[in-house]
Amino acid sequence: METSQNNISNELLNLIDESEEFLKSQQIIYGEDIFLDFDAALLSLPPQERKRKVLADLFYRVRKCQNCALAAKRKHMVFGSGNAETEIMVIGEAPGFYEDQKGLPFVGEAGKLLDKILAAIDLSRDNLFITNVLKCRPPENRDPDINEKSACFPILVEQIKIIKPKFILILGRIAAHSLLNMDGSLTALRNKVYDIYDAKALVTYHPAALLRDASKKRETWQDVQLFQKLIKEA
Ligand code: URA
Numbered sequence: 001m002e003t004s005q006n007n008i009s010n011e012l013l014n015l016i017d018e019s020e021e022f023l024k025s026q027q028i029i030y031g032e033d034i035f036l037d038f039d040a041a042l043l044s045l046p047p048q049e050r051k052r053k054v055l056a057d058l059f060y061r062v063r064k065c066q067n068c069a070l071a072a073k074r075k076h077m078v079f080g081s082g083n084a085e086t087e088i089m090v091i092g093e094a095p096g097f098y099e100d101q102k103g104l105p106f107v108g109e110a111g112k113l114l115d116k117i118l119a120a121i122d123l124s125r126d127n128l129f130i131t132n133v134l135k136c137r138p139p140e141n142r143d144p145d146i147n148e149k150s151a152c153f154p155i156l157v158e159q160i161k162i163i164k165p166k167f168i169l170i171l172g173r174i175a176a177h178s179l180l181n182m183d184g185s186l187t188a189l190r191n192k193v194y195d196i197y198d199a200k201a202l203v204t205y206h207p208a209a210l211l212r213d214a215s216k217k218r219e220t221w222q223d224v225q226l227f228q229k230l231i232k233e234a
Contacts, residue, residue: 042054048084048085051084051085051162051163052084052085054162055159055162055163058079058155058158058159058162059079062077062079062135062155063077064077065077065135065136065151065152065155067151067152068136068148068151068152069147069148070137070138071136073136073137073139074137075100075101075103076095076100076101076103077103077135077136078099078100078103078104078105078132078135078136078137079103079131079135079155080105080130080131080135080159081104081105081125081130081131082125082128082129082130083125083126083127083128083129084129084162084163086127086128086129086163086165087165087166087167087231087234088123088128088165088166088167088168088169088231089128089129089130089159089160089167089168089169089199090114090118090128090129090131090168090169090171091130091131091132091133091156091168091170091171091175091179092105092106092130092131092132092133092172092175092206093132093133093134093143093144093171093172093174093175094133094134094135094136094137094141094174095132095134095135095136095137096108096110096137096208097137097141098111099111100136100137105130105131105132106130106207109208109211110206110207110208110211111207113207113210113211114130117207117220117224120221120224121224121225122228123228129159129163129165131156131159132156132175133149133152133153133156133174133175133178133179134148134149134152135152135155136152143174144174149178153178156178156179157197160197160199161197164198165197165199166198166200166231166234167199167200167202167227167230167231167234168196168197168199168200168201168202169201169202169204169224169227170201170203170204171204171205171206171207172186172203172205172206172208172209173185173186173189173206174206175206176189176203179196179201180194180196180203186205189203190202190203190204190205190219190223191219191222191226193226193230200230202223202226202227202230203223204219204223204224204227205219205220205223
């Protein structure tokens with residue numbers, strides 16, 4: 001009797017913790033107004049359109065985000081792009097100059113290389129969703145700071161929860177640290193399968209790192225082949 005009461009109390013405490021965390025993340029994204037926005041019209045949409053609509057709603061809510069200092073310098077907030085119905089997400093670090101200009105992820109040189117890497121494993125932007133940990137460009141492409149990451153991360157978590165990918169390819173050390181909540185070099189983090197947000201995740205080199213050091217291409221090729229194998233075996 002006492003044990004089952006303890007179990008119920010623990011479950012209640014967990015529920016309260018989870019609700020508190022959820023409300024805090026909503027507050028970070030949306031500000032003081034908490035949106036309890038159950039939209040009954042969503043139920044009449046086919047499931048694939050539902051995800052697109054919910055993702056578009058999130059975009060409209062956060063596109064003018066002022067939660068960190070990067071907002072003042074941006075031309076565009078780079079939300080991400082691709083197929084909302086996908087099982088695959090590719091997540092990088094932060095927009096660079098060209099991404100900020102166009103409002104789209106991975107459109108510069110690193111993006112062109114990323115497209116080639118994806119094509120080599122039969123993927124294209126039509127069958128995945130690409131985004132970044134930070135949605136606004138840090139000046140001179142410096143590493144994101146702790147305030148920027150904690151202001152922006154809840155948006156990424158919302159995107160993952162809407163899309164519900166089964167596979168996540170993480171590009172580079174900075175994105176890996178945020179998503180895996182782990183430190184360590186890229187060499188230590190790659191070549192392992194992680195379970196995050198109900199998805200299988202792999203880490204590989206950021207394409208910008210490959211542009212600086214082509215010797216990393218061999219390991220990247222191994223990583224993406226493993227990623228392809230995970231997808232095929234699922
Ligand atoms: N580097 C990233 O991490 N993301 C982009 O969108 C572009 C370059």
